[in-house]
Amino acid sequence: MVDAGSPASARTNMPVARHVLHVHPNREVWTWAAAVSIAADLRRDLTLQPRARLLLSGGTTPGPVYHALSQAPLDWERVDVGLVDERWLLPDDPESNAWLVRHELLQDHAAPAHFEPMTQAGRNIEGAVATANAHARREATVAVFGMGDDGHTASLFPAMNDFERVMKSQRDYVAIDASGCPGAREWPRRISLTPHGIARIPHRLLLLHGERKRAVFEQALVSGDLERWPVLTTLDSDHGTPLHVHWYE
Ligand SMILES: O=C1O[C@H](COP(=O)(O)O)[C@@H](O)[C@H](O)[C@H]1O
Numbered sequence: 032m033v034d035a036g037s038p039a040s041a042r043t044n045m046p047v048a049r050h051v052l053h054v055h056p057n058r059e060v061w062t063w064a065a066a067v068s069i070a071a072d073l074r075r076d077l078t079l080q081p082r083a084r085l086l087l088s089g090g091t092t093p094g095p096v097y098h099a100l101s102q103a104p105l106d107w108e109r110v111d112v113g114l115v116d117e118r119w120l121l122p123d124d125p126e127s128n129a130w131l132v133r134h135e136l137l138q139d140h141a142a143p144a145h146f147e148p149m150t151q152a153g154r155n156i157e158g159a160v161a162t163a164n165a166h167a168r169r170e171a172t173v174a175v176f177g178m179g180d181d182g183h184t185a186s187l188f189p190a191m192n193d194f195e196r197v198m199k200s201q202r203d204y205v206a207i208d209a210s211g212c213p214g215a216r217e218w219p220r221r222i223s224l225t226p227h228g229i230a231r232i233p234h235r236l237l238l239l240h241g242e243r244k245r246a247v248f249e250q251a252l253v254s255g256d257l258e259r260w261p262v263l264t265t266l267d268s269d270h271g272t273p274l275h276v277h278w279y280e
Pocket of ligand 1: 091117128
């Protein structure tokens with residue numbers, strides 16, 4: 032484990048880590064380490080309050096972790112599962128983030144969890160954003176983030192339309208127009224957590240795989256330029272807790 036990022040705390044003068052990098056030897060260890068960490072956060076929260084809340088990303092990276100997590104013996108009936116972001120696709124579309132969550136996580140032990148997909152037939156994007164913000168009134172316990180090779184996280188893309196408005200929004204979720212952003216691929220219309228929404232989450236994991244993504248993340252840290260590298264938003268928390276980055280080659 033490598034501890035990194037070190038602005039000094041004003042009160043103690045001790046360095047405060049903004050992220051902790053966990054380097055794993057292979058995919059299996061990465062998978063189980065991340066799943067065990069998420070399960071531990073949920074279990075702890077379930078001892079303190081009636082329900083816990085888990086927010087998940089989509090994409091090609093986190094599937095194995097969700098699958099492993101589905102085998103955790105938790106009181107899943109008391110867990111609400113929401114999304115960090117969603118492409119403007121219905122949940123039964125295999126390219127939607129909801130589809131990934133349903134097929135990889137909401138199985139086995141985790142089947143009884145309460146899932147909140149963002150999109151629904153007949154719901155327009157404003158309605159979907161309003162519903163996501165209503166769910167977000169309850170603070171999430173833990174969130175899982177990914178990162179694209181362009182440095183985007185959630186659906187916060189470098190050079191997306193209305194970048195300033197989105198990044199400064201005081202709402203947890205907003206609609207995204209990422210037209211012209213290559214990283215958004217064929218889904219420029221999206222819904223995403225904002226930096227404000229991300230900062231409210233005490234436990235944040237960033238799942239990375241491969242040399243390319245590690246190099247992108249390190250380049251982002253060195254640059255410190257949030258506009259070019261929106262993934263940097265995951266470092267900041269109102270709780271003062273570090274981002275846990277799990278990586279394997
Ligand atoms: O489009 C998205 O991409 C990111 C990163 O995905 P990956 O395939 O590079 O792992 C993902 O975190 C996000 O949820 C998704 O909407």
